[in-house]
Amino acid sequence: MxxxxxxxxxxxxxxxxxxxxxxxxxxxxxxxxxxxxxxxxxxxxxxxxxxxxxxxxxxxxxxxxxxxxxxxxxxxxxxxxxxxxEKKGLCGKIILKKKLLGIKMDSSESIHDYTQRFESIVSELRTIGEDMKEDEIICQFLMGVSDKFSTIVSIIENSDQDDLTFEYVKRRLHNEEEKHGVNNSTPVHNPTAFQANKPVCFRCGKHGHFQKKCFLNRNGSKYRRGGGRGHSNHGSGYSNHGSGYSNHGSGYSNHGSGYP
The missing domain is CATH 1.10.1200 (Non-ribosomal Peptide Synthetase Peptidyl Carrier Protein; Chain A)
Incomplete structure (x- = not known):
């Protein structure tokens, strides 16, 4: 024995x-x-x-x-x-199909663990006779991937479909995960993620500069420097109120984030 x-x-x-x-x-x-x-x-x-x-x-x-x-x-x-x-027949197939359609990658879950859960359901479906095509498997897999992989998923979706395989998709996602960390919730290769480290202008709302250096301040038709403390912008037909800061040294004061 x-x-x-x-x-x-x-x-x-x-x-x-x-x-x-x-x-x-x-x-x-x-x-x-x-x-x-x-x-x-x-x-x-x-x-x-x-x-x-x-x-x-x-x-x-x-x-x-x-x-x-x-x-x-x-x-x-x-x-x-x-x-x-062992789930058999139509009832079992429906249960597994719903499970596959609803599978989602948890925010703290690794690609490896998510892949194992996904492939377990696919294996059960195939055991009961469900014929799943490669493109259907890839589609369902990518639909459940976390948003932090949104950029690489878009790249995969726009690649040559004739050469696309499930093994290739898994490998690409594994590689991205190894580069950027398993549990990093920041979207991979998402350009907006890098904007968080840049200053925000309270006048135009854009990243990359402060309010005092905003291009709107350099527009001569909208802003005119005065000659003394507390002098407001008049003459252009409007006033600035509510910006939250005063520029007394320059001879004018800004009190607005915008203009009416």
Whole structure:
């Protein structure tokens, strides 16, 4: 009998992954046939079935053992598990489709973890016979990616569709994540992100300069310097009120962010 490898007990989630591991373990112990058909009730068959039952039971969490109670053979146990946890038919397909359409990458989640969640759903759909094309998979995957990858997603969307593969998309996003940090919530390559470090003009509202250096202040038709303290701008037909600062040294005062 082969040495048994450790399998995380099935707790009701990720059934397909657990099923794959247990089937591999059953095959290694030469008892895989016990879950597909009833074994002969002779001494050899009974021993094989007992080994198969033991592997299954020891690979199930306590919270799920009720599914196996009352089942006398490994085949009965296996069918009970498959019927309970493996999503089949139209109902199962609808559930998985909704799950795929609603999947979103969490703000603190890595591309690796998001990809694993996504591929798990795709794998389940394919197991129940759903034929998913490459472009459909890519589309659904990119729709769920965090906004911090918005720029690289746009680049991918506008690339040559004939050569686009899911593996390529995953690799591009992984590369971007490694460059800019796993949990960085700032959009990758987003030009507006760099504006945050630049000064903001309270007159025109643009980045890159202060109010006193605003181009509006240099427009002679709108602003005329006066000759003394407290002198306001008149003569151009309007006054500036409410800008929040006074420029007494220059002989005029600005009290407005704009003009009526």
């Amino acid at each position: 082969s040495t048994r490898l450790s399998i995380e007990p099935f707790d009701g989630t990720n059934f397909l992954n657990w099923k794959f591991r247990v089937e591999s373990l059953l095959a290694e112990n030469d008892v895989l046939d016990c879950i597909s058909k009833q074994t002969k009730k002779d001494e050899k068959g009974s021993k094989k079935d007992a080994r198969a039952r033991n592997i299954i039971v020891q690979s199930i969490a306590d919270s799920q053992l009720s599914v196996l109670r009352g089942k006398e053979t490994a085949c009965e146990m296996w069918r009970a598990l498959v019927n309970t946890f």
